[in-house]
Every structure is written in structure tokens, then in C-alpha cells.
Amino acid sequence: MNVQELHQHAPASPEITPAEAQAAVEAYAGRVRVSYGRLDLEVLTPLSEQNEHPVVELREVFVTPWVRADPPQVELPRELMKRLVDQGELLGSGDLPPGTDPTRLHQIREAYRQRPPADVLEVVADPQVKRVVLLGDPGAGKSTLARYLALALTGPGPLGPLAALKGWLPLVVELRLYADERWRERTFEDFLEHLHITEGMSVPTAVLQDRLYSGKALVVFDGLDELFDPRVRAETARRIAAFAARYPETRVVVTSRVIGYQRATLDGADFKHHMLQDLTERQIAEFARRWYANACLNDSAQAAQLVRRVTDAVSHSRPVRELAGNPLLLTILAIIGRRQTLPRDRHGVYRHAVTVLVAHLDQDVKHLKGQPGSEAWEDLDPDELHDLLRLLARSMQNGSSGIAGNHIHVRELETVLFGYLRDYELPPMKAKAAARAMVDRLRTRNFILSRYGGEVYGFVHRAFLEYLAAADIAHRYKEDREWSPDELIEQVFKAHAGDPSWHEVLLLVIGQLSERDAGPAIDCLLQLHRQSPAEDNSMLILAVRALAEVRKIGPLAGQSHAVVDALIQAVGGISFLHAGGELSAALPALTSFSEYWSGRHRYLSWFLVSGQFKANLDWPTRVAGALCRTPVIPAALAMYAPEPVVRGQALSTLTERWWEDPEVRGLVLDRATSDPDDVPRYIALAALAQLRSENPEVRDLIFDRAISEPDNVPRYIAMGLLARHWSEDPAVYTLILDRATGAPEEYSRSRALELLARHWSEDPVTRALILDRATSDPDGTPRSTALRVLAERWSEDPVTRALILDRATSDPDGTPRSTALRVLAERWSEDPVTRALILDRATSDPDGTPRSAALRVLAERWSEDPVTRALILDRATSEPDRYWRSRALELSAEYWSDDPEVGALIRDSVTSEASALSRSAALRVLAKCWPEDPEVHALVRDRASCDPHDSSRSTALELLARHWPEDPDTPALIRDRASCDPHGSSRSTALELLALHWPEDPETRALIHDRAANDHDVEIRLDALRLWAAEATDEVRSALHERARCDGNEAVRRGAVWMLAWGWPADPLTLPALQEMAVTDSSEDVRSATAQAVQAVEAILAGGEFF
Structure with a gap:
């Protein structure tokens, strides 16, 4: 403790000597450490853990909160307040509780935007602010902050913002104690003297008076809200104001809850008001690191695991x-x-x-x-x-x-x-x-x-x-017997699963059910998933999350396998592009399953021998990464996987989950620059920036790649990452400003313009540059981007509208003209000139892209107009470009599916349309809009075998499996096409559909085995071999050894080598066989791939994790 510095301002008073004052201050500091040093966790700790939690020191775990100045008072649910403040999102009337004033919310949003958060310690130490009121919710840390201030200022050399208050005397007045009737007619000074005499929690009056008058004291009046009587609370506020007036040089801090606080008295006494803010995710992570470092003093590995548990949950x-x-x-x-x-x-x-x-x-x-x-x-x-x-x-x-x-x-x-x-x-x-x-x-x-x-x-x-609603449902089921098991499924799960606002409630209910009751609930969710459109995976995600809520998951092996099979179908399906990013909501649940979960082995076995080879799909790897329990497999994939996307996603997984491992960190940083393909490099850069932006090494690496990366896409992405995470850095602004005109490739220039508008729109240079590039850039993509961001940021400027109106017809490239038409409709749809122009360009523009864009915005903005409908129906048959003709067909169904003329047009297009692309579009529209119509079903079945083009036949097969999988004729027809279709792509589609939808069917397995050996198309033979390998039997292992050595096609041999390496790395026959083939195969490409596979096997064996 720096008692000498704390004491140096003690008075030269006849009542007390300097030595006595020093001793008094030292004694007070000791009492502060005893009273405030340790957190009192007894009430916060469950009874079952009362004797297990170690002592936690306040200074060891304190994380400085933020405050906002002079906050407007509002009571909103936390979720809505977060959207309003953090995202700047003005809520729609449907989101707002009755009685909430939208105008008031707009004012609040603007107030928060104009008053950025500040460090509360900086506010307390600010020499310009002598009097502060800190408002906060219950539990926001007001009393903890008061105690921390006392500890920091009586401890050894306060650091950071509090260094400015070094040597000051901190005093805490707990107003709930001062509110006792015996102090009603006494002063705060009397109360502090009483604390000194009875508890040692102040200093003698002579020392106190000297510090108060000299301004070398910080007095915290803690808990004004804890005075329940409004009259007492108002009187105490007046006394605080008077105290501050008596000692104008002393710094005074008052804490209170927001609700019930009346600010007039302290406002009039020149107190500045600040509101404690919720902790950010970064502050939460810092608290977790400090907490568990203190709670697990001798076990850093356990501390890291617990920190990750909390931060992942958050x-x-x-x-x-x-x-x-x-x-x-x-x-x-x-x-x-x-x-x-x-x-x-x-x-x-x-x-x-x-x-x-x-x-x-x-x-x-x-x-x-x-x-x-x-x-x-x-x-x-x-x-x-x-x-x-x-x-x-x-x-x-x-x-x-x-x-x-x-x-x-x-x-x-x-x-x-x-x-x-x-x-x-x-x-x-x-x-x-x-x-x-x-x-x-x-x-x-x-x-x-x-x-x-x-x-x-x-x-x-x-x-x-949500918790209380779930607890109520569980109580009504288990205690009150309000529902039978079947009624629980029907009236709770089936009735509410389609409502996203109920999902958390249903998950909490499942967590309170027995395995016997949880199993049927998960079955119900899977059935709802099977009944959902292919692009909707919400019920699958809910089923995965529900399974993760079950404690004893062993009895639910059937549900585990069904969930994994549905997941494989979603991430590995031919139409996976429909699945989108929504599956990210399932990843945390997958991460929570133990290493012994049977579904984990089932999925990873499929992924390693089959799923990772799906062309350019990252989701199979992301799911696999969530299921890995050590970095061994992801690290091997990051180094040796033959598919670039797989290597990239493995690097992303390593960055997110095992960054603290020095070997992992070194691998990720190395591969972000040295991988031979650009895809892993830019995925690694994105993961590093998103997850580790606080690391200076990461910022320097990304800045370097934005300049020196040899490939366009990583440079383009690095530039965006710099703007997103380090926009305050002047060097970043300078770089992006230069790239907007100086980058050799058009996509980098385009991205730079977009970033300038997003992060530096207030700079007049930005607007002038974008206006110039809208007409002067030599390529269409940057000009298009310039038009779009001008409309987004400066739509009120007449120059913007005039320019965009001109470029809708005069730009020499179709892409900027398309963009101009879209933004005219978005920003100026009420102007008759806009609609007339778009109607004209829908037929007269010489390029198909603007014509299609015009049709799209006409449908979006003016679908009720008969002219719009007639035009789009006409273009569905008369548009000269086959691609845009198919888009017009899809538009007609999207907006007028109830119109018999539209239905007839689409049915006719299935057979009469000359373009296979348009016939496929018509098939998709029919199946989506009229799946219950027997004629539609019959037409799709017919096209699956009779359409003259393989792409349309493949589309029909896919639609049959998606919309009519329960029809026994569907798998039979698909099996027929898997062996008899004359074109390889259709046979491949059929084979994939059989493996995804009917993997356990003996006829499916037999057909896959047959195609693996007998199909004359190399790619189908290889695909069938991968599907067969997912069965992980001794038979397929032997077949792979045979194919790796003897198949006449090098692609099949190379594929078999990789399947053996990933699927059977621990088999004693695998490594010797691969080592031999790395030397003896006749193809240099196969020898090179096999040598890499040998390295992968050795890495997996060294790590000890394999399947």
C-alpha cells in the first residue's frame, strides 16, 4: 500500500500529528482491504456448492464497465433495447409492447448514437467533472464499483485512469445505513466519524476535514435507491447536494438504480449523470478469464476450458x-x-x-x-x-x-x-x-x-x-398431469414448433423431460423437418438443439442416428445451396455432444470418406469441425485435405476453437499465407479477423495481405476485413482510398468504394470520389457499386437521383444499368418517371440483365398492376435469352400462382419450352407451388425419364426425392435412372439421391456397389465408391485397396487412396500400402497425392484421434 503518498496531504493540525494521521490512514486502508477485498459469494452460490468455491478477490476479477452520458430513461425488454442501441434498428410497431412511443424510441436511438460509451474510471477521474451520478440496473455493479474505487485508491499505486487520483482518500457512504433514524438529524461527517470509531471504515475527523477541504478526497454515496421512503430519498439527495457545496473541491459520486430516481435536486447541484452499460462480449470474456484464473489457480487447462464454456455459451x-x-x-x-x-x-x-x-x-x-x-x-x-x-x-x-x-x-x-x-x-x-x-x-x-x-x-x-414458461409446462405435465404423452407432443411441440419465438421454451422443456418423453418430441421435430420445403432447415436445427438438451443421450440412439442422417442429407444434398447459413444455429449444439456420442462417429465417418469431397461446399466441414474434440483431425485437414474449401474451413475451425494452442496458432498463421490455393488463404484471413481482431499480429498480417497477396480474391477480402475491424486506423483509410482507383482488378476497386461509403461516409472526399467513379471507372462493376452506395448514403441529394436516372439508360454496360433500375425503384418508386422508365427497359434494353432486373422490380413494386402481370407473362415465352426467360417464368409463379393462366403457362413450358434451363425452372415452380396436384406429380415423373436433356431429367429426379419420397414408385424410378440413364450426370444425380434418402435400403446399397465397379463413367464410379466407403465395412476397405492399386483410371486410384487415408488411418494395412503406392504407382499425380496422404495418416496417428 502506498500509505506515504496517501498520507502526504494530511493536515498540520494541532489535534493530530502527521505520524498519527499517517497511522490512521494506514489503519483505514487495512480495514478497506478486509471489508471490500473479497467478494461475498455466499448468496450467489447454490447450496450444493457452498463449500467448493474458492475465495475470489475483487481486484483480481474486476472488469471496468462502460457508461453513457446523460442517458434517456426507457424501460424495454433487453432484447429490444439491444436491437435499438447496438444495431441502430428502429423497431416496427409489431415488435413494440403496447403503450410504447415510437417517436420516443427514435429520440433514444439518436441519443445513444450521439453519446458513445466511455470508461467509467475515466469519468470518475475526469478533472473537469467533480460531481457524478452513476445510474444502473440492479446487479449492474454500482456497489462493486464503489468498493473497487476504495480498494484501488488505498492500494499500491492505482493504474490507468485512476492514476490521476493517486494519493486521494476514498470514502464510501452506504446510504442504506445512513438512512437509520438515528442519523436523521446528523450530518454525513458525523456518520463518517461514527464509522471510524465503530468499524474503522473512515479516518479521524481532523484528517477527513483536511482532505475534504483540500479536494483530495473521493466520496461515494452508494445506493440512493435503497432508501424506500420517497421523502427520505429526496431529503438525502438534498443533503448530498449540500455536502458537495460545502466541499467544492472534493469529488462526489452518487449511485442509484434508474427506476424511482428523481434527478432534479442533483441536476441543480451540477451533478453529471451517466448510465452503466451492459457488458460487451469482450468484457464478458475478460471477466471469465479473470474469474477462472482466480478460481482455478493451479489448473490453467481447466481454467481455459471453463472460459471457453462461458464464452461459447454467450x-x-x-x-x-x-x-x-x-x-x-x-x-x-x-x-x-x-x-x-x-x-x-x-x-x-x-x-x-x-x-x-x-x-x-x-x-x-x-x-x-x-x-x-x-x-x-x-x-x-x-x-x-x-x-x-x-x-x-x-x-x-x-x-x-x-x-x-x-x-x-x-x-x-x-x-x-x-x-x-x-x-x-x-x-x-x-x-x-x-x-x-x-x-x-x-x-x-x-x-x-x-x-x-x-x-x-x-x-x-x-x-x-422463456425459462418460467418452460418450467410451467414441465410442471403441468409432470406434476399436474394436464397432458398425456401424446397430448404433450401434439399440443405443445407440434403446435408451437413452427413459431421461432417458442423455440427456446421448447428446448428448455425438453431439458426437463425424461429420455422416454424427450425421444418422441425429437421424432416429432424430425417429422416436421421431412414435411418442410427443401430450403427450410429450421425443424432440423431445432431437432439437433433438442437432442443436445437431453442429459442421458444413450437411450436415444435411434433419434441420434436419424438426426445425423437428416444432417448429412442437408449438408451433402444436391440442392444444398438452399440450406444457406441457417445451419450455423446448430453448430453450438453439435459442439456440446460428448466424444462418445454415436452420432458423432456416424457423421465423421461419412464426412472423412465421402462428405469432404462434395464440390466446393463448406458446410460438411463446418459440421465436422463442430464434432471434433481435439485439433488433430482439423489440423490434418487444414494441411492435407485435397479440396481447398475443406482446408480453409478446417483453418477457420482451428482459429475459433484451439487458438490458444501454440501449434495451432502457428499452423493457421502459416497457411493464411502459404497454402497453394487462394480459398484457404482468404478463409483463414476472415476467421482470424472475425475471431482474433484484438491480436496486433493478426492486424499486421491482414494489412500485409491486402497489399502483397498474389491473388485477387484474398486481397479483396483482406481489404474488407481491415475496414470492418480497424476502420479507426488512418493507414487503413489511406490504403482503401488508394485501392478505389488504383487496384488493377475491378472487384477490388468496387469493394473499396463500398467500404469507403460504409465506414467513411462523413468524409467529403468519399462522396466526391464515388460520384466520379460512377461514370469514370473503366469497368462496369465499380460503376454499379458507386451508383448503389450513392443511393444508399446520399439519396436526398438531387444530383444522386439525376445521375442514376441517366445511367439507367446511358451506361455502356448492362450491370450498372440494372443497378440503376433497382435503386430507382427502391428510392423513388412514387415518381411516375421511375415506373415508366422501368417498363420501357423491361423490353427495350439491349442486354438481358437489365431487362430481367426491370421485370423483378416491376413485380416487387407494382404486382397489382395488370400491365405488370401481362408483361411478365409475355416475357416468360418471348424473352429471347433462355436464362432470363426462365427467370420470368419463376417470377410469374412467385407472384401469381393462383392465376389459372399462370399454371397453364408453366405446365405447357415443361414440355414445349425449347430451352432445358426453362423446362427445369418450370418443373421446380410446379413442384413448389402445386405439390399436392396428382397431375404435377405425374408430369415430374414423366420428365425424369423422358425429357431430352440430362439437366432437366436430373431436376425432375431431385424434385421427386424432395416432394414425393414416400411414394414407393419414387425410389424405384430413381434406381432405374441410376443404372439406365444414358447420361452420366443424371446417373450421378440418381445415385446421390438414393444414398441420401434411402441409405439403409438393401437395393440402394447393392446398386451403389454395382456402380462402383461397373459404371463406365469414371466420376460415377468414384462417387459410388465414396458412398460405399461411408458404410465403413471390411468389404469396402478391401475394395478400396484393390481400386487404389488396380483401377485403370488414375482419378479413381487417387480417390481410393484418400478414402483409405481418412477412413482407415489406424488400420495396420493402410500406411504400408500407401507408402508402397507413393513409390510404385505409374502416375506422377497419384504418387504425389499418395505421398501427401501418407503425411496425413502419420499426422492423425501422432495425434491419436481417428475413426
């Missing part, structure tokens, strides 16, 4: 992330996360958090006496309070807006509470008064409810509503 679970922004709830999360798996065990976190807030926060944490009128509340134990909140959640989910709405009128709220109290035989008048008091308490003290306006309330944290 990153991937919206409800957990919502709670973790609050320091109190984050602390509970960290305590429980030491023994439980997150987010799977979040149910226990929620229950304990709710219990702390409603039953312990005021009484046991703050040691506050009950509020007036709270007797009924005090009489309820934690379980009874939990039951009451369950009923409240039930009432809300049964309301007009359901679980999505998160709001309830005060009358209905009081009715629920009144009914519960009446069950305890409380007299009606008392029950009514108690219900009103409970509503106020849940809002003002317990941080459970918010009031939105117009007497409408909702849960502050949606996570608590």
Missing part, C-alpha cells in the same frame, strides 16, 4: 448472452458454470438467478429491510415466489401476443397475483393491496418486470419469461 445462446451483460447475473453464470455444462444446463442458472433476484438480493445481499406493504411478499418462500412467477409467465404466453409479445396489462398482472394470494386465504382487500405492492416490487426492486408505458408490463429479460 456467443451462441441469445438468452445466455442477454443475461451475461449484467455483472451480477454473469457472476452467477460463472459460479454455476464451474460445475455445469453451458448452455445445456442454463435451466439451473435461470432458476438460481430468479431466486437471487426475488428472494435474496435486497434481504441477503443488500441487507435491506422490507418495503412498506411487502408483508405478503416476505411471507412467501423462494419456491412459492417461483410458482407465482410461473403463473405469470403462463398468463403472458396465453395472452393475445403469446410468448413473442412479452407484455401484460397491469389489470391482468394484478389478477394473477391476487388469485395466487387468495389461495393462501388472504382477505380480498389485503390480497388486492398486496398484489399492487408486488407489481411495484417486481419492477422497482427485483429487476424482473419493466413497465413500458400505458400500464403495460413485461419481463426485463426475455430469458426469464
Whole structure:
């Protein structure tokens, strides 16, 4: 402790000598360390762990929060507030609770935008701000901050912003103690003298007076909200103002909750107001690192694992992330996360958090006496309070807006509470008064409810509503026997699975069910997935997440295999492009499965011998990466996988999950520059920037690649990453400004213009440059981008509209003309000139791209106009370009599928259209819009064998498998085409469909074996061999050895080599066979690939993870 510096301002007073003052300050500092040094975790720690959690020092785990100046007061659910503030998203009326003023929200959004967050320690130490009020929610860390300030300023040399206050005397006045009646007529100075005498938590009066008058003191009045009587609270605020006036040089900080705070008194005393903000994900991660480093002092590996458990849960679970922004709830999360798996065990976190807030926060944490009128509340134990909140959640989910709405009128709220109290035989008048008091308490003290306006309330944290609604359903099923098992499936899971706002509730319900009940629920979700359109994987994702909620997953082996088979079908299907990024929501659940989960082996076996060879699809690798438990397989894939996309995605997985491993870090940084293909290089760069942007080494690497990378795409991507993550760096701005005109390739120039508009739109140089490039760039892509960003950023400028109107007809390239037409429709659709121009360009533009763009915006903006419909139907047959003709056909079905003329046109196009592309488009439209029509089914079946072009036959086969898989004739027809279709692409499509949809069918397996040996098309033979290899039998292993040595085609030999390497690395025959072939094969390409496969096997064997 730097007592000498702390004491140097002590008075030369006749009442106390300098030595005595120094001793007094030193004694006070010691008492501060004893009183505030350790966190009191008893109330926050579940009873089952009371004796297990180590001591945690406040200074070791404190993470500095941010504040915003003079915040507007608003009560909104946390999820909506986050969207409003973090994303700048003004909510639609459908998102807002009744009584919420959209105009007020707009003002709030602007206020937050104009007042960026600041470090709270910088605010406290700011020499220009002597008086500060820090507002915050319950659990936001107000009292913790007060204690930290006392510890830091009485400890050895405060660092960072607090260094400016070195030697100052910190004093904390806990207003809940000062509120005692014996201090009603006494001053704060008297109270501090009392603390000095009785507890040693102040200094003698002579020292105190000297510090206060000299301005070398920081006084924190903590907990103004903890004075329940409004009159006492107002009087105390006046006393604080008077105290600040008596000591104008002393720094004064006041903390209070937001709700109930009246700012007029302290505003008038020149106090500046700031609001503590929720912790960011980076602050949460820093807290987790500090917490577990302290809690696991002798086990850094366990600490790292626990940190990853918390940070992964925060990153991937919206409800957990919502709670973790609050320091109190984050602390509970960290305590429980030491023994439980997150987010799977979040149910226990929620229950304990709710219990702390409603039953312990005021009484046991703050040691506050009950509020007036709270007797009924005090009489309820934690379980009874939990039951009451369950009923409240039930009432809300049964309301007009359901679980999505998160709001309830005060009358209905009081009715629920009144009914519960009446069950305890409380007299009606008392029950009514108690219900009103409970509503106020849940809002003002317990941080459970918010009031939105117009007497409408909702849960502050949606996570608590979802948890309580799930707890209510589980209670009604298990305790009240309200539903039979079949009724639970029908009335809860099947009835609500289609509503995304119910998904978290259903997952929490499954986590509370037995395996016997959870299995049918997952079966139900899989059945709903099979009934969904091919492009919709939401039910599959929900099934994966539901399976991850089950604790004892062994009895659900059937569901595990069914989920994995559906996942393989989704990521490996011919039409996987429809699956999109939505499957990312399933990755955290897949990561949570243990290494012994049977589905893990099933998927990885398929991926290693078959799935990784799907052409340019990254999702099979992403799913595999989620299922790996060590970096061994991803590292081997990153180095040796023959497909570039697989190597790239493996690098991304390594960056996300094992960055702390020095070998992994070295591998990723090396391959980001040295991989022979550009795809892994740019995927690695993107992963590094997204996941490790705080690392200076990463920034330097990406800056270097934006300049020196030899290939266009990695340079283009590196430039975007620099702007996204380091836009404050002047060197980044200079580089991108240069690239906007100086990059040799058009896509880099285009990207630079887009980045300038997104990150530096306030700079007048940006607008001038973009205006110039809209006409002067020699290539169409940058000109097109310039037009688009001008419309996005400067649409109010008449020059912008005039320029875009001109370029819609005068630009020499079709792409800028298309862009001009689109932005005219988006920004100026009300102008008659816009519609007339677009109608004209739909037929008169000499290029098909603008003509199609014109048709699209006509349908989007003016689909009700008969002229639009007539024009698009005409272009579906008369458009000279076959590709754009097919797009017009799809548009007609998208907007007018109920029109008999449209249906007839599309049916006719299936057979009469000369272009195979248009016939395929017509088939897809028919199957999508009229799958229940027997004539459509018959027509698709006919085209699967009779269409003259292989692409249309393949489309028909795919549609049969997707829309009519239950028809027994479907697999029979597809089997026929797999062997009899004259074109290889159609046979390949049929074979793939059989393996995806009917993998267990003996006829499918027999056909795959036959094609692997007998098809005259090399690619089909190789594809069939990969499908067969996924069975992982001794028979196929022997066949692969035979093909690797003896097949007459080098592509098949090379493919067999890789399948042996990835699928059977631990087999004693594999490595010797590959080593021999690396020397003896007649093809140099095969020898080279085999030598690489040998390295992959050796790496896997060294790591000890294989399947």
C-alpha cells in the first residue's frame, strides 16, 4: 500500500500529528482491504456448492464497465433495447409492447448514437467533472464499483485512469445505513466519524476535514435507491447536494438504480449523470478469464476450458448472452458454470438467478429491510415466489401476443397475483393491496418486470419469461398431469414448433423431460423437418438443439442416428445451396455432444470418406469441425485435405476453437499465407479477423495481405476485413482510398468504394470520389457499386437521383444499368418517371440483365398492376435469352400462382419450352407451388425419364426425392435412372439421391456397389465408391485397396487412396500400402497425392484421434 503518498496531504493540525494521521490512514486502508477485498459469494452460490468455491478477490476479477452520458430513461425488454442501441434498428410497431412511443424510441436511438460509451474510471477521474451520478440496473455493479474505487485508491499505486487520483482518500457512504433514524438529524461527517470509531471504515475527523477541504478526497454515496421512503430519498439527495457545496473541491459520486430516481435536486447541484452499460462480449470474456484464473489457480487447462464454456455459451445462446451483460447475473453464470455444462444446463442458472433476484438480493445481499406493504411478499418462500412467477409467465404466453409479445396489462398482472394470494386465504382487500405492492416490487426492486408505458408490463429479460414458461409446462405435465404423452407432443411441440419465438421454451422443456418423453418430441421435430420445403432447415436445427438438451443421450440412439442422417442429407444434398447459413444455429449444439456420442462417429465417418469431397461446399466441414474434440483431425485437414474449401474451413475451425494452442496458432498463421490455393488463404484471413481482431499480429498480417497477396480474391477480402475491424486506423483509410482507383482488378476497386461509403461516409472526399467513379471507372462493376452506395448514403441529394436516372439508360454496360433500375425503384418508386422508365427497359434494353432486373422490380413494386402481370407473362415465352426467360417464368409463379393462366403457362413450358434451363425452372415452380396436384406429380415423373436433356431429367429426379419420397414408385424410378440413364450426370444425380434418402435400403446399397465397379463413367464410379466407403465395412476397405492399386483410371486410384487415408488411418494395412503406392504407382499425380496422404495418416496417428 502506498500509505506515504496517501498520507502526504494530511493536515498540520494541532489535534493530530502527521505520524498519527499517517497511522490512521494506514489503519483505514487495512480495514478497506478486509471489508471490500473479497467478494461475498455466499448468496450467489447454490447450496450444493457452498463449500467448493474458492475465495475470489475483487481486484483480481474486476472488469471496468462502460457508461453513457446523460442517458434517456426507457424501460424495454433487453432484447429490444439491444436491437435499438447496438444495431441502430428502429423497431416496427409489431415488435413494440403496447403503450410504447415510437417517436420516443427514435429520440433514444439518436441519443445513444450521439453519446458513445466511455470508461467509467475515466469519468470518475475526469478533472473537469467533480460531481457524478452513476445510474444502473440492479446487479449492474454500482456497489462493486464503489468498493473497487476504495480498494484501488488505498492500494499500491492505482493504474490507468485512476492514476490521476493517486494519493486521494476514498470514502464510501452506504446510504442504506445512513438512512437509520438515528442519523436523521446528523450530518454525513458525523456518520463518517461514527464509522471510524465503530468499524474503522473512515479516518479521524481532523484528517477527513483536511482532505475534504483540500479536494483530495473521493466520496461515494452508494445506493440512493435503497432508501424506500420517497421523502427520505429526496431529503438525502438534498443533503448530498449540500455536502458537495460545502466541499467544492472534493469529488462526489452518487449511485442509484434508474427506476424511482428523481434527478432534479442533483441536476441543480451540477451533478453529471451517466448510465452503466451492459457488458460487451469482450468484457464478458475478460471477466471469465479473470474469474477462472482466480478460481482455478493451479489448473490453467481447466481454467481455459471453463472460459471457453462461458464464452461459447454467450456467443451462441441469445438468452445466455442477454443475461451475461449484467455483472451480477454473469457472476452467477460463472459460479454455476464451474460445475455445469453451458448452455445445456442454463435451466439451473435461470432458476438460481430468479431466486437471487426475488428472494435474496435486497434481504441477503443488500441487507435491506422490507418495503412498506411487502408483508405478503416476505411471507412467501423462494419456491412459492417461483410458482407465482410461473403463473405469470403462463398468463403472458396465453395472452393475445403469446410468448413473442412479452407484455401484460397491469389489470391482468394484478389478477394473477391476487388469485395466487387468495389461495393462501388472504382477505380480498389485503390480497388486492398486496398484489399492487408486488407489481411495484417486481419492477422497482427485483429487476424482473419493466413497465413500458400505458400500464403495460413485461419481463426485463426475455430469458426469464422463456425459462418460467418452460418450467410451467414441465410442471403441468409432470406434476399436474394436464397432458398425456401424446397430448404433450401434439399440443405443445407440434403446435408451437413452427413459431421461432417458442423455440427456446421448447428446448428448455425438453431439458426437463425424461429420455422416454424427450425421444418422441425429437421424432416429432424430425417429422416436421421431412414435411418442410427443401430450403427450410429450421425443424432440423431445432431437432439437433433438442437432442443436445437431453442429459442421458444413450437411450436415444435411434433419434441420434436419424438426426445425423437428416444432417448429412442437408449438408451433402444436391440442392444444398438452399440450406444457406441457417445451419450455423446448430453448430453450438453439435459442439456440446460428448466424444462418445454415436452420432458423432456416424457423421465423421461419412464426412472423412465421402462428405469432404462434395464440390466446393463448406458446410460438411463446418459440421465436422463442430464434432471434433481435439485439433488433430482439423489440423490434418487444414494441411492435407485435397479440396481447398475443406482446408480453409478446417483453418477457420482451428482459429475459433484451439487458438490458444501454440501449434495451432502457428499452423493457421502459416497457411493464411502459404497454402497453394487462394480459398484457404482468404478463409483463414476472415476467421482470424472475425475471431482474433484484438491480436496486433493478426492486424499486421491482414494489412500485409491486402497489399502483397498474389491473388485477387484474398486481397479483396483482406481489404474488407481491415475496414470492418480497424476502420479507426488512418493507414487503413489511406490504403482503401488508394485501392478505389488504383487496384488493377475491378472487384477490388468496387469493394473499396463500398467500404469507403460504409465506414467513411462523413468524409467529403468519399462522396466526391464515388460520384466520379460512377461514370469514370473503366469497368462496369465499380460503376454499379458507386451508383448503389450513392443511393444508399446520399439519396436526398438531387444530383444522386439525376445521375442514376441517366445511367439507367446511358451506361455502356448492362450491370450498372440494372443497378440503376433497382435503386430507382427502391428510392423513388412514387415518381411516375421511375415506373415508366422501368417498363420501357423491361423490353427495350439491349442486354438481358437489365431487362430481367426491370421485370423483378416491376413485380416487387407494382404486382397489382395488370400491365405488370401481362408483361411478365409475355416475357416468360418471348424473352429471347433462355436464362432470363426462365427467370420470368419463376417470377410469374412467385407472384401469381393462383392465376389459372399462370399454371397453364408453366405446365405447357415443361414440355414445349425449347430451352432445358426453362423446362427445369418450370418443373421446380410446379413442384413448389402445386405439390399436392396428382397431375404435377405425374408430369415430374414423366420428365425424369423422358425429357431430352440430362439437366432437366436430373431436376425432375431431385424434385421427386424432395416432394414425393414416400411414394414407393419414387425410389424405384430413381434406381432405374441410376443404372439406365444414358447420361452420366443424371446417373450421378440418381445415385446421390438414393444414398441420401434411402441409405439403409438393401437395393440402394447393392446398386451403389454395382456402380462402383461397373459404371463406365469414371466420376460415377468414384462417387459410388465414396458412398460405399461411408458404410465403413471390411468389404469396402478391401475394395478400396484393390481400386487404389488396380483401377485403370488414375482419378479413381487417387480417390481410393484418400478414402483409405481418412477412413482407415489406424488400420495396420493402410500406411504400408500407401507408402508402397507413393513409390510404385505409374502416375506422377497419384504418387504425389499418395505421398501427401501418407503425411496425413502419420499426422492423425501422432495425434491419436481417428475413426
